[in-house]
Amino acid sequence: MAATLAKVPACVLKTGILTSLRNNSWARCSSKMPNNMSTFPFLCSVFRGKNSTFQRSGDRFVRLVDQGNCKMDTRQQSNYAFRGAVSTNNALEEQKHDNEEETAQETLRPDEDVVSVVPRADISGKCVVANTEIKAGTHLFTLYGDKLREPTPYTIQVASRAHIHPEGKLIFVNHSCSPNTRFQYTPSWDLYAVRDILPGEELTFDYTTTEWQMAQPFQCNCCSTKCIHKVQGFYFLNSEQKSEREGVISPVIRKQLQE
Numbered sequence: 526m527a528a529t530l531a532k533v534p535a536c537v538l539k540t541g542i543l544t545s546l547r548n549n550s551w552a553r554c555s556s557k558m559p560n561n562m563s564t565f566p567f568l569c570s571v572f573r574g575k576n577s578t579f580q581r582s583g584d585r586f587v588r589l590v591d592q593g594n595c596k597m598d599t600r601q602q603s604n605y606a607f608r609g610a611v612s613t614n615n616a617l618e619e620q621k622h623d624n625e626e627e628t629a630q631e632t633l634r635p636d637e638d639v640v641s642v643v644p645r646a647d648i649s650g651k652c653v654v655a656n657t658e659i660k661a662g663t664h665l666f667t668l669y670g671d672k673l674r675e676p677t678p679y680t681i682q683v684a685s686r687a688h689i690h691p692e693g694k695l696i697f698v699n700h701s702c703s704p705n706t707r708f709q710y711t712p713s714w715d716l717y718a719v720r721d722i723l724p725g726e727e728l729t730f731d732y733t734t735t736e737w738q739m740a741q742p743f744q745c746n747c748c749s750t751k752c753i754h755k756v757q758g759f760y761f762l763n764s765e766q767k768s769e770r771e772g773v774i775s776p777v778i779r780k781q782l783q784e
């Protein structure tokens with residue numbers, strides 16, 4: 526398997542083998558692991574196989590396709606997940622495979638929790654991923670936490686001068702311009718799946734549906750064809766982007782629009 530590697534310190538690319546140094550022992554991974562190889566999440570964020578590029582999502586790898594400068598997550602089409610493997614000795618033979626998809630190993634974990642918080646390399650932070658299939662309409666989180674008068678990068682705006690710092694995993698749900706969850710606002714503020722979400726898929730919502738002006742705007746890397754690129758709050762959207770969000774904006778944004 527020809528593989529290349531990005532963003533991975535202490536990793537070395539060798540033809541046909543992806544190697545990395547961990548605990549002073551050389552390790553290797555391939556899309557199919559030998560049965561006797563002990564596996565645990567490894568250090569790479571992205572690697573390119575013969576036919577596809579894979580990106581780390583927690584301890585899994587998901588296939589990506591090119592979308593210009595971006596890579597598009599294709600988990601909806603291909604639910605294969607890869608577990609990086611690191612061996613504690615270097616005696617294992619390289620596995621050769623023509624087709625990575627045929628050799629993919631699904632790594633659904635037996636967690637009882639519906640979602641997990643895992644690292645996301647490309648935004649140097651964390652994200653929330655589904656552990657199991659989540660059906661459209663499933664309730665995921667209720668918003669609760671300390672109320673602040675000023676926004677922070679973590680708060681969700683619930684009134685013109687009130688911002689909740691969410692408790693629990695909700696705080697790690699990232700933004701997407703084509704999100705798979707959204708808030709509903711009565712009686713409490715609750716996050717629901719808006720479409721079926723596959724195991725390993727990241728949960729996202731559209732921050733511009735709840736934030737009028739964000740404390741700390743950021744460059745979006747959701748790679749959606751609808752990406753607004755700079756996420757800075759509903760106020761800064763153009764009229765087309767505003768009308769696309771008409772049905773999902775919070776009562777706070779709606780009130781601000783009327784003022």
Ligand SMILES: C[S@@+](CC[C@H](N)C(=O)[O-])C[C@H]1O[C@@H](n2cnc3c(N)ncnc32)[C@H](O)[C@@H]1O
Nearest residue numbers: 648650651678679696697699700743745746747
């Ligand atoms: C509420 S936090 C979400 C959790 C965050 N990733 C973390 O680990 O702390 C919001 C911050 O995550 C980052 N973020 C969220 N969605 C993003 C996206 N689509 N693109 C780039 N950065 C994003 C931004 O830095 C943003 O200020």
